[in-house]
Amino acid sequence: MPPFTRSLLIAAAADLLDAGGRESVTLREVGHRAGVSHNAPYKHFANKEALLAGVAAEELTKLGDALAALRKDNLPEGEVLRVALREYVAWALTHPARYRLVFGVWSTPFEDLAVAAESSHSTLIAIVEAAQRAGQLPPGDTERMTALLQALIHGAIDLTVIGHLAIGGKGNADADGLVDDLLRYLHASAAVVSSS
Structure with a gap:
């Protein structure tokens, strides 16, 4: 997995957050938006709150x-x-x-x-x-x-x-x-x- 995957996930989560607030951010959708597998976000973040903390x-x-x-x-x-x-x-x-x-x-x-x-x-x-x-x-x-x-x-x-x-x-x-x-x-x- 490329070293910049975490940054891509954070950027995708920030875009989702801008578009629809906290509720719109899901690890699956973040992975989709970042162009990685649906499991990739879980390799970097334990859960949604950890991802949002990264943002x-x-x-x-x-x-x-x-x-x-x-x-x-x-x-x-x-x-x-x-x-x-x-x-x-x-x-x-x-x-x-x-x-x-x-x-x-x-x-x-x-x-x-x-x-x-x-x-x-x-x-x-x-x-x-x-x-x-x-x-x-x-x-x-x-x-x-x-x-x-x-x-x-x-x-x-x-x-x-x-x-x-x-x-x-x-x-x-x-x-x-x-x-x-x-x-x-x-x-x-x-x-x-x-x-x-």
């Missing part, structure tokens, strides 16, 4: 890599943070089923998912910490500041997906605008702290 780990790895790449673009730290948060929002709104999968409840711990989650979260924390050092965010507990930013992002994503947030409509805002608003308020707060 979630892949998504977190790609998101983490995209955020890490921003730190190499020679942008000011505050701009790195703004672009990173907007990329996070764009990924979630482009792939809402994947977003719900990644941040959903798991009945079993999966090591590859835990490693990917820790890595992407560490990347986001590093971006937040750099913005704090640059005076773009108030000083303090970086973990809590990251949680605050994620709470706004997740709330804005969820409200957008269910139709309760739109420019000219409910909330008269979009998720990107709320990211910008929060960063502007936090930057103003950081300026007050540094001047006192």
